[in-house]
Amino acid sequence: MQSKMIQGPKGRLAYNELGAGHGTPVMFLHADAGRASQWTDMQSRIGGDRRTVAFDAHGCGASEPAGDGDYGYTGRAADVGAVVDALGLPRFVIVAHSGGAAVALRYAADNPSRVAGLLLVDPATDPRLLPQEMRDGFVRELAGPNGLEFLKTYYRSIAGSDPRALEQVLADCEAVVPAARAGFGAALAAWNPEPTLNAWRGPIEVLATAPNVHAGALFELRKDVRHETIADAGHWVQLDQPERIEKSIRKFIGEIEGERR
Numbered sequence: 652m653q654s655k656m657i658q659g660p661k662g663r664l665a666y667n668e669l670g671a672g673h674g675t676p677v678m679f680l681h682a683d684a685g686r687a688s689q690w691t692d693m694q695s696r697i698g699g700d701r702r703t704v705a706f707d708a709h710g711c712g713a714s715e716p717a718g719d720g721d722y723g724y725t726g727r728a729a730d731v732g733a734v735v736d737a738l739g740l741p742r743f744v745i746v747a748h749s750g751g752a753a754v755a756l757r758y759a760a761d762n763p764s765r766v767a768g769l770l771l772v773d774p775a776t777d778p779r780l781l782p783q784e785m786r787d788g789f790v791r792e793l794a795g796p797n798g799l800e801f802l803k804t805y806y807r808s809i810a811g812s813d814p815r816a817l818e819q820v821l822a823d824c825e826a827v828v829p830a831a832r833a834g835f836g837a838a839l840a841a842w843n844p845e846p847t848l849n850a851w852r853g854p855i856e857v858l859a860t861a862p863n864v865h866a867g868a869l870f871e872l873r874k875d876v877r878h879e880t881i882a883d884a885g886h887w888v889q890l891d892q893p894e895r896i897e898k899s900i901r902k903f904i905g906e907i908e909g910e911r912r
Contacts, residue, residue, distance in 0.1 A: 654687070654713050659733040661726065665713035666706035666734055667691065670698020675767050675904055676743040678735060679705035680751030682887070683835035684802060684827045686712035689748070689819065693889050696897045701904075706734050708754075710831025712823070722834025724842070728758035735765070744904055748772045748889065750835060752869075753842055760850035768854035770903045772896065773886055777844055777867035786840040793836035798829060809862070811885015820887055848873050854907055858899055860884050 654665040667687050677697055679690035687705035694703040707714035708727055717726065731754065735743065744767045747755035752774030759766040778786055792801040803821050810817045848869055857870050857878040865871070870878040879899070884891040 654707070656713075657734060657737040659709075659730050661709055661717040661719055661721065661730070662715035664706050664709065664715075664730060664734060666704055666738075667694065668702065668704050668738065669694040670701055670703045672700035672702070674701030675908055676702040676704070676740050677900070677904070678731065678740070678743050678745050679703065680731070680745060680747035680754055681705065681708065681711070682749030682751055683839065684711065684806075684824050684832055685748070685751075685820070686823045686826060688712070689823065689887065690746075690889065692893055693746075693896060693900070696893065697900055702740065704734065704738060704740065706730070708831070710828040710834075712826050716828050716830060717834075720830060720834070722831050723838045724753045724757045727754045728761065731755075731758045732762065742767050744768045744770065744907065746770045746772065746900055747774070749886065750775050750839055753839070753844065753847075756844065756847035756851060759853065760847040763851065763853060766851075766853060768903060768907045769851065769856075770900060771855070771857045771869065773860050773863055773881075773888055774857060774869055775839060775842070775844075776863055776865065776869070777872060778840055778842055780865075780867040790833070790836050790840050794829075794833035798832055799824065802832060806886075809886040811887070811891050813885065813891050816885060816887050816890035819890065844869060845872055848876075854903070856899075856903055858888065858896070860886060860888060 656663045681689050686707045690705040709717040745755040752771040755769050870876040889896045
């Protein structure tokens with residue numbers, strides 16, 4: 652899929668758009684140190700009756716680094732707004748993976764009238780459960796001279812057993828500028844998910860892999876958040892089990908559209 656470009660407030664952003672029709676549009680958000688192409692297969696599956704959009708965050712893939720050096724969640728949520736406004740996207744569902752879930756929650760909390768629902772795929776969990784020294788070390792390593800290899804080693808440990816998924820994840824890692832890699836890590840280490848999680852009162856569902864079912868999971872922080880555990884999958888579930896994720900997306904959107912009728 653050939654990326655197109657828009658001018659965002661912090662530089663140019665590369666996006667992929669696929670599909671058409673009258674169904675509720677879907678915005679896909681990728682993980683930290685990822686890129687939009689991690690959702691390309693899902694866009695093809697979902698785009699038969701609706702518009703789908705995914706974009707490379709600043710400093711990832713084909714998007715320019717953030718002109719102001721800000722890789723935090725508020726700035727990345729503003730980039731979501733820039734993309735959907737440029738494309739004239741009406742009210743839409745966000746499907747967000749990993750650290751992209753924090754971006755989705757920030758955007759939805761600030762723009763509730765634009766968001767029809769949030770489906771969070773193996774979202775980041777509450778980092779406050781980790782000791783401060785561990786979080787500081789994580790940030791320090793990512794910002795250091797061996798930050799790329801540090802991140803690739805970590806991603807290998809969570810990517811699961813599909814060699815094709817791992818190959819794509821590691822290649823996408825290499826297409827992230829060092830400032831973005833460090834900025835994403837700093838944002839995650841300092842994240843308190845509760846304000847935005849509690850602010851969003853619309854439809855929300857979490858699809859979690861087994862390692863992320865623990866006290867820091869978003870559905871443990873807010874007990875009314877519906878969730879499902881996906882066994883035998885690596886962190887990039889949409890690459891490991893695309894049929895399963897497609898089914899979950901269609902079910903989630905179907906429920907939202909059914910309530911409107």
